[in-house]
Every structure is written in structure tokens, then in C-alpha cells.
Amino acid sequence: MASSSRNDTNKVCCYAHPDAPLIEDYRAGDQICSECGLVVGDRVIDVGSEWRTFSNEKAGVDPSRVGGPENPLLNGSDLSTMIGPGTGAASFDAFGASKYQNRRTMSSSDRTLINAFREINGMADRINLPKTIVDRANNLFKQVHDGKNLKGRSNDAIASACLYIACRQEGVPRTFKEICAVSKISKKEIGRCFKLILKALETSVDLITTGDFMSRFCSNLGLPNMVQRAATHIARKAVEIDIVPGRSPISVAAAAIYMASQASEDKKSQKEIGDIAGVADVTIRQSYKLMYQHAAKLFPEDFKFATPIDQLPQM
Structure with missing residues (x-):
């Protein structure tokens, strides 16, 4: 008669009480049914540590002998053995020099x-x-x-x-x-x-676009979602119809944020935007000049203007 059975999920259980929890006797290595006391499994390997650790004893020294995890980026030197400092008389020779020296283990x-x-x-x-x-x-x-x-x-x-x-x-x-x-x-x-x-x-990186920076710059400036969406639309449209040729995506993004913020209630100066985007005021001004002439085409249709396009700052 089998002392144990396994159900479809390969779970060890008592054949008479399949739902009963098992009690593990760590000393004997047995698994015992909590209902009838049947020994379901024996010689179970104890995966616990073979020592007791008391955190408040001996400055919390852990007798673990496995060391830290290996770093695959290093050439195995993080697993080298370090010899501790000698304390007893046997650790020193007649001249007082340490018998066991650590070599410079790290290259x-x-x-x-x-x-x-x-x-x-x-x-x-x-x-x-x-x-x-x-x-x-x-x-x-x-x-x-x-x-x-x-x-x-x-x-x-x-x-x-x-x-x-x-x-x-x-x-x-x-x-x-x-x-x-x-x-x-x-x-x-x-x-x-x-x-x-x-x-x-021999690797490469994708080209950066105005959209890569827009959300971060707008959130750092504390601009609402509506202004961010408008600035993203303005920058993308300006690049599509090629009115900012040769301008870097960062300066185009900064100019688009300036235009969108000036048309909204949350107005930001060129200096504020320049400090966040890391571009000079002059750079924002040059891109803004090119975009201002086509401002009517750039704004999204559902944008609510606090300042109409004809009253936007002219450079």
C-alpha cells in the first residue's frame, strides 16, 4: 500500500486526506499528515542554514561562506579570498612580520x-x-x-x-x-x-525628435496637460511642413512650448523655458520667429486661446 500519492499538480499529499496540510519534522526529515499522522515523505533535505545567527552577538557577524553575488561584468575578482588580519602569536614570524599576506587580488x-x-x-x-x-x-x-x-x-x-x-x-x-x-x-x-x-x-542610436523631450520639459515647468498637448502638436506640425529646417529638436520643442504657453493662461518666459531645456534665449527666439509666421496652421483645432494668435509676442 502506497504511503503517499500525487495529484495532477505534482503536490505531495496524504492519500486518505489529500487536502490536509502536512507538518514537516525538520529533525527527522519527515513530512507528516496533520489528520492521521501518516508519514507521507521521509528523508526530506533541509535547505535551511546549518548555524544559528543571533543579530546582537559578536557585532552581527554572519558565518555565511558563500559571499556576495558574482558580477558578470568583472573577471571573477569579486569572488577572491581575502585573509583576515592575524591576531595570535602564530600569525607572525620571529621578526614580527605577518606570515599570511594578502596579494593585491584586484587587477x-x-x-x-x-x-x-x-x-x-x-x-x-x-x-x-x-x-x-x-x-x-x-x-x-x-x-x-x-x-x-x-x-x-x-x-x-x-x-x-x-x-x-x-x-x-x-x-x-x-x-x-x-x-x-x-x-x-x-x-x-x-x-x-x-x-x-x-x-x-559599430552601433547606432535613433534620431531624437521633439516628442522625446516635450513631456519632461512641460512637467518641469509645471504646465498643464492642455498646453503640453498643444506644444507637442505645434512642434510636430512645424517639422512636418518644414518651417524649421536645420533647427535641433530641442530648440524646436522649446519654441513650441513658448508659443503654446503664451497662447494659454500659464505663460512662461523664454528664460524659464531655456533654463529647463538647456538652450539659450536667442536660440528659442530664432526658432519661434520661423514658427510665428505660420502660427495659425500649427495650433490644434480644439485649443482654447487665452491670448489670440494676433496678440502673441512678435520677435
Whole structure:
């Protein structure tokens, strides 16, 4: 007679009381039916730890011997063994020198990687970027470092450029000025490294559009949804009918926000928008001039004007 049975879901249970919960006897390794006391399974492997940990004893030292998780981006050096400092007389020789010396277990290559990963993590934290972007930036840095493609360039500059590329590839681009604000490196140097990395890794990034920045800029300016929708429509229409040729998407987005906000009750100055978008007032003015001549075609049909088009500021 079988002492246990299994139902369709491969669940161990008592054949007489299939719904009864089982009690596990950890000392004997048995699983016992709580209704009739039948031993349903024996020799169950105990997956718990073989020690007891008391958090308030000996400064909370955990006797775990497995170490931390391995970092796939490092060459296994994060799993190296470190010998603790000797305390007894047997740990020192006749001259007082330590018998067991730690070698410099971490290579300079891994030290460079760890410092770069820390820098990328710090920059991402300062502008609230998620872990997926940080992981992609770390992988890009590792590829550049292993390929020895950018010798002579500062590791911080490469790390900043990798973060910029990771944002573009993940579909949430940041401007060079936003990356520059959280980095120690100049905008020009980040731009140079950006081009060199794309060439060295033979990768590419999607072209940025006005829509990539619109929601972030409008929310930072505290503009309502109606103004954001109008600004998005104005910028997209201006690009479609080609009235802003050669202008960067960021300056077009900033000019569209200026136009939409001036037509609404929530008016924002060029300086306020320029500070958020990272573009100069003159740049916004130049794009706005081109768009102002066609303003009637650019606004969405359902937009509620607080200031009519003919009363909008003329540059």
C-alpha cells in the first residue's frame, strides 16, 4: 500500500486526506499528515542554514561562506579570498612580520571598471534614471574598455558618454547639457567620446525628435496637460511642413512650448523655458520667429486661446 500519492499538480499529499496540510519534522526529515499522522515523505533535505545567527552577538557577524553575488561584468575578482588580519602569536614570524599576506587580488583593469560603474551609478542617481539604463551603460563601458578603443580618453568622459548613449538606446534621451550637469566632464569632451564610442562599437542610436523631450520639459515647468498637448502638436506640425529646417529638436520643442504657453493662461518666459531645456534665449527666439509666421496652421483645432494668435509676442 502506497504511503503517499500525487495529484495532477505534482503536490505531495496524504492519500486518505489529500487536502490536509502536512507538518514537516525538520529533525527527522519527515513530512507528516496533520489528520492521521501518516508519514507521507521521509528523508526530506533541509535547505535551511546549518548555524544559528543571533543579530546582537559578536557585532552581527554572519558565518555565511558563500559571499556576495558574482558580477558578470568583472573577471571573477569579486569572488577572491581575502585573509583576515592575524591576531595570535602564530600569525607572525620571529621578526614580527605577518606570515599570511594578502596579494593585491584586484587587477587594475577591474579597479577601473568598478570606479566607472560607481561613477555611472552616481550620475544616474542624480537625474533619477532607472537600473535598466545603468546596466546598459555599464555594458557599453565594459565593451569599450575590453576593446581598448578609446585609449587616452578620461574614463569619466567615457562613462558619461556611455550613459548618454544608454538613454538614447532605451528611448528616453537626455540632452548633452543634462548629462554634463551631473558629470565632471565638459559637453565638448562628452560629445567627442560619444562619436568615438559609436564608431568603435559599430552601433547606432535613433534620431531624437521633439516628442522625446516635450513631456519632461512641460512637467518641469509645471504646465498643464492642455498646453503640453498643444506644444507637442505645434512642434510636430512645424517639422512636418518644414518651417524649421536645420533647427535641433530641442530648440524646436522649446519654441513650441513658448508659443503654446503664451497662447494659454500659464505663460512662461523664454528664460524659464531655456533654463529647463538647456538652450539659450536667442536660440528659442530664432526658432519661434520661423514658427510665428505660420502660427495659425500649427495650433490644434480644439485649443482654447487665452491670448489670440494676433496678440502673441512678435520677435
